[in-house]
Structures are given as structure tokens and as C-alpha cells.
Amino acid sequence: MRDLIGTCIRCQKDIYCTDGFFNGITLESGNNLCLVCKDQDPFVEILNRLLEAEKSGVAVLDDLLKTYPSSGLEDSFVQVKEDESWSCQGLIHSIQREGGTVSKEIGDFIEKVRALPSLKEKLALLNKGQAWVARKIDEAISYGMDTRTRTFLLEMKKRHEQNIDKMEQHI
Template sequence: MTEEPASPPCYADGAGDAYMGYARPEEIVSALNELLEAERAGARVALAGGKYRAEPDYAELMRDVRKDEARWCAMLSRHLKRLGAAPSRRTGAFHAKAMAVPEPWDRLAFLNRGQAWVVRKLETLTPRIRDDSLHADLHAMLESHRANVARADALLDGGKRCSGQ
């Protein structure tokens, strides 16, 4: 057969991840470190919130959020090391901002906005991750944050007063 093919061969399989719409390695490292710093800040805020004993549901939520945040810090650090990057040792500015909110229920609402920020960040990042292991872990982190946001919303809306309302 001497006929020419109808179209030239496609070499897309040889193209880099960025060409295919996936995040470049340096973007991934930057995003993971940003998330790590945010998770560390959230863990510290939740640790302080867990000491508020006036409302058992509040304290329980804070303990659960702190445990989740610590788990995600470990996961993010593990993936950063696997990618050959150094995990950030900083705590995000969110911690100082949240701790400046004096009333516990207002601080919970502020923490919940931070959790929602992580949800939005993960919703944007996760589809751009080609690495199956990292993608699965980030998806689990996303679902966990969605659940925590819903729990906090229910607690805040369930007859609990925020001083600003």
C-alpha cells in the first residue's frame, strides 16, 4: 500500500503533562506547600478551639478538625518528599488572623471559611494532578474538608449563636 495516511501521526503521548492540561511539577510543589501551611494553621486554630468546654459539640468538632488537619499535614509532607521537595515548616497567616477573633463561635465561622477556601483550592487543583496516588489523597482531603464545612455549618445554624448575628 503506497497511499499516504489521511492525517499525520499524533505525538500527543510524548507531550509533557503541562501540554495536556496537568499542573507542572513546580506548580504542584507550590500548591502542596501552600496547602500544608494552611492545614498547619487550621490544626493550631482547632487545637485552641478544642479547649472551649462550654459547648461539647463545639469541642468535639474542633478535636475532629484538628485530627483531620494533622492527618493532611502528614499526607502533604509525604507527597512533597516523594516529589523531591522540602515541605514548608511555616504556619499560614490564617492562624494569627483566626486567633485574633476572640469569640469562639465567631472563630468557628472564620475557621469554616478557611476550610471552604481549602475546598475551592482542591477543586481547582485536583483535576490538574496526573499522579494517581496524589490525586486520590487530594480527593480524600477534599471530601474530608467538605464534610467538616457541613458539620460546622450545621453547628453554627443549629441554634448556636455567633456574636455577630
């Protein structure tokens, strides 16, 4: 016996219950995810790459605050760090909401920034990293997702764009 249960929110394929076995999972939002997307979900992969980058971003801002304590940019560094931390928390909730497993990894961006000799170069690379995050969010938005995840990602992108503008004044 095979009954149509619904459609996968990611790949849009039909999901069936076959002989009493549901060939998918139901997310907390009530949306369904097929077993193929559950095991190999490119959307969750993007969210985890973003999380790893944001964790590295927090470390970058910590480093900048310690290395340049009287640069006149402390308030800006603190604000960007708060946004990076906010993004980490939101990404963790989004990954869990979307049925994924949260990555424990941290990106290597901090090492790239540390390797640069001047504050101006570090800020320029920080802005490139912020722009990369905004582009990855655009990529992520193309997938089906819970409306709360979409709202969070759009706000995250907005904050990153604002932080780019804020740092651009100092480059």
C-alpha cells in the same frame, strides 16, 4: 544527539536526553518532570500553601480546645483537628512524591481566628478556611500528578466539606 524520553506530567512538553544529559527528573511514580517545572512547579506550590494552611488549622483547633473546653463542641473540634493532622501528613508525602521540597512555614490563619471575639465568629472563619482549602484542591486537581496524590486530594476535599457541614450546625 537528542532522544525523546517522554512528556512532562505538568506542562505536557516533550523531555529529551541531549548528549547523554536527561533534561528532567523521573518521579517515584515513573512519571517525568521537566527541569522548568521541577524548579518552578506551580502544583507543588499549591500543595505547600495547602500544607501551611493545614498546619495553621491544627493550631486553630488546639486553640479552640483550650479556650472552649466545655462548649459542647469538643468532639467536633477533636475530629476536625485529626482531619487537619491527617491532611498535613498526606500533603508532606504528596509533595515529596511529586518531587518537591516541603515547606517549613505555617499559615497566619491562627492569628486571624484568635483576633475574633466570639466562638461563633471563629467557627465561621474556620469554615471559610475549610472552603478555601476545598477550592485550592479543585485548582490542584487540574495538574497532572501521581494517582496516589489525586486520590489523597479528593479524600482531603471530601473531609473538608464534611467538616464544613459539621461546624455549620454551630454557627
